[in-house]
Amino acid sequence: MKLLVFTFSPVQGFIEKSRKLRDFFNSSLILSYITKKLIEKLKEDPDVEIIYPAIKEHDSEKLLMNYPNRLVAKFEKDKNYCEELKNQFSKIWEEIYTYIADKIKIPESVKATFKSHNKHYFTYFCEIQEEVDREEWMTELKVNEETLKKFKINQENPYGFTYDLLERKLGARKTFRPYYGRVDENKKVHGCTLCGERPALDLNWEELRKNLPPYHLDDSERLCGVCLTKRFFHFYLKEKEGIKDLAKFHSTRHFALAPLIKKVEKDKLSEEEKEILREILSMYTNNQINDGNLKELIYNNIDELTYKRVKALVRKRLDKIPDKDKEVRLKEFEKKFKNSYFSILMADGDEMGKWLGLKPEKRKVELTENFHKKFSEALFKFAQKITKIEDNICLKFVYLGGDDVLAVAHPSVILKAAKIIRKRFSEILKKELKPSNIKEDPTMSAGLVIAHEKENLAFVLEHLRTAERRAKNEGRNRLCISVIPHNSYPRELVLKWDNLENFIKLIEYFKSEKLSSRIPYYLRKELEIFIINEESVVNMKDIALSVIKRILKRQISKNQNDKKLNEYEYYSLITQIEDLINERIKETGSLKNALEYVLNTFYIARFIANMEGLKHENIPV
Template sequence: MKTYLFVYSIGPVQSFIAAARKTEDFWSSSYLLSYLNEKTIRAALESKQHNVKLLSPAVTIEQLDEQMGGGSADVAALPNRFLLRLDANQDLDVISFAKQLEQRTIVTFQELATDAINKVFGTLNEHQYIKRLADKQLSEFVEIFWAFEEWTNKVENASYNNIRLTVEKRLASVKNNRIFTIQAQNALVCTVCGSREALNTGDISDSTIVQKNVVKDKDARIKDNERLCAVCLTKRLARGIFKERFEKEKQLFQPFPSVFDFATQSNPYYAIIMMDGDDMGKWISGIDNKILSGFKNIDEAYHEEISRRLTVFSGQSVPNIVKQSKGRLVYAGGDDVLAFVPLDELLSMIQSLREVFSSENGLDMKATASMGVVIAHKKEPLQRVLTTVRELEGKAKAYKNNVQQKDAVAFGLISKSGQIRRAIVPWYLDEKKQLSVIEIMIRLREVLGETLSSTFLYHFYDAFSPIMPQGEKADLAQEIIDLEFRRLISRASKNLNQNELNSLTEDLLKIYSISLTFVGFLHLLEIIRFMSGKIARKEEDQ
């Protein structure tokens, strides 16, 4: 018997999640991917002859049962890949193991599609034709990659970590060398993805038959002018199908709130956040001083501990924080979080998420994370909001100032006119991570419009923007800026307690001094002013 490390991934993640026009589609795509992975992991754990042990995520069947039977069963919680250890006599046995997993992934998807097709085309004679077309579309859509490496002590330097790196490299090269299949198209294309054939009966002369036979089911939510392919149809009907499958958990699988539910009548803006742990590759490999405290060796036990901590973070800490903030999670798996939240809870929620990541309920005290945050009007197309939040998360990850890299948050405010204001700040101003930028933002937000007029912001802009080249910081002594800023903000004070005014002023100046650009600092202040205006108005209405 030999021991192997084996990695398996399901995609394409981007295509799964792209083409989401509503929060509901977005939820169902993320959930579907997580569900396929869960069923595949189960198949791996159930294959008795290989003595399989999941290493990342380090879950057992019992833990999966607990998760799927618990109150968060409707949150996508599994990453789209897993790493495991197995025993086999020879390479060929590992390949046949992999083939069985592939089969499980695809069949799971096809079964969901069958449910969807039965709901929509239940009485149609041409049912079998549609079913075959759907099976073909699904198996062509799903991209499954896997790689493995024998792990024996005969090989030199065959440490667990070296073998793991070899397997990961192999997986990456398999992905790079994938063959794109060209899909022949015989009928009208799907109105959602625009890339696959809409499901049809094979009779090209009657391309309308599909929509004529759509059951007007309340779960179906298919409009008269829509024609869907198997992938888009399955996503569209996913919630109803999952609801039936998880019958015991009746309170779950409630429709995902639309962005309209995160906005209010007086405040039509909401926020979406995307968070990601920094340097996860380094933490996993234990390099650059990024190794869990208490560990010296990068072995199986180390990876199980990383996986266990991330499971606590994404399975308990994050759902609790998001729930308390009246937000809704789309995805919380490993170090990745994606959630919607009402504007008035945004700042306190993101501060809690960042804090918990470097606590005992997160990865490690030294661990850091970056985040993209977008504030958008409820009528802004969701696709644009999602693209922007992803872009901003990337900007936060690329953040760099004189003393640190990453560990930042990038805000974007998409105004009703479509204009975007962006501001990127580190989470903390000091090395000990006690002076939180978000807490300073909250303090300013609370006094603005109340005991501090926001006029100082415009006067500050007027005073300096003419000498700031293209919004960059001019080569100007910081004292001059400080002096003028202090003067303007104190003039704007309306009975704000002097001590509070002083400390707020100094903290804001610290933010200015680490701001990369003049315009970035101004945008940050404008974003705070914007939030303060929206939230204050909401409270007056109540």
């Protein structure tokens, strides 16, 4: 038996260098598509068995997201599959960027530069390891039985030793990165406005823009060869794989205005609402508008449907014909344009390497080929299960490879989606791996960013990565929520998954006006003295708690018809706050940190509550 592992990079850098959601989505799909094609090539050989990833079906857009940027395979014959995979990788990537160069009509004079940008962009790594037993593994690594006992390695099955040695060799291989010099023949050297890593191509950008569909290339954009390939990859998928809907996936505003899009998709706009949208579209686009093409025009020109324009037309109509019922209806419609925020979620399994390590930290059994296969199958079943909550309006997955999840959504549904994703991950892996074979339940950490639709996407993705890292650094099995208000500084909150339900309930209190929207300001004003002058943790904590109780007690109402909190809700909320403060003091030893945490909890809950509410039928409420 021989084991093979193949991977390539960059991955994070490639995805994060995105200016539009189209770049974000396409870059992820490129990585998955290449892995998919490599696996298909390997499967042509009956001697090869794919161990990871365990993809069971073929050719759908959702399944395409399930391919990670690595594969593990087993084979018997003496053949250099690494060389074959490397050649195939180069062939697939060259076919993609050559197709795009021809599709968008890159001039012959610039094609050489375009191809030089792309040719050596990816670096691939491949290792093959022949089967080794315990003794051979010890000889290779120059360790003895005492070392194995020290690290509690009781492995006997050769598969575990072979896989461990394979991963060690791959790690060593990845420390060497080849450098390919690049000579650009451009006389004008302007940096790529998307990645900033390479010079932009010396093109007539105005001419190129005229030949492209709307919103594909902004007026100020000048891109390099790699970023152009990324931007237009959906053309390639449409032509080669028949995936047609990707062209629609292009704007953060589509997620910010998900409530409107949902009404449009279900054809639930009233005639009056349609008239308002027709008027705006006729003023700011050159299209002939009728009921037959209204839906498509709304989708393609959603950036023209601003809150300011809709509000002006609503007010104009209400001034002409005052009507209370009409005013309520139109103002409700107007509110759907007010939200300008979208959200991105990034999640992955905690300590996944330990599940497949020689040291049985997570397992009760040895690392065998069967366990590895079961692990791969469990990850695929998890991805299959959670694709069912996607609806392409409120929530769309960007990537579902292995234990990694990347999704874009409307802020009002993202927390419930995160809760379901984490729950399914633990449940499915536990069931597939069998409780008798594992020492603890699999866990997941996640970062979540809520940002303004006009915020720089690269900046948002940087915060997303930081949020996920913070969730792991604070103990794993947590969710870090980062809110980036427009023209203000970001705020962060790290929650244990067990506390997420209470946080969602706090959001509902603000949304239903049981808590005043001024509460975060009252708390900040009264608690500031404790934050600035932190002295005795125990004494000051009791005083700070009494201040919080006094402020929240004003929200109690004994009248059941009143919107405010009842006594049970008040005491439950106070108990939760007290537990949070005690927990943070225990973890950080700082009352200041604990009070800042409480303030951020209230601020972020109120911020999310102000978003236009939206029910996503596929997510259990």
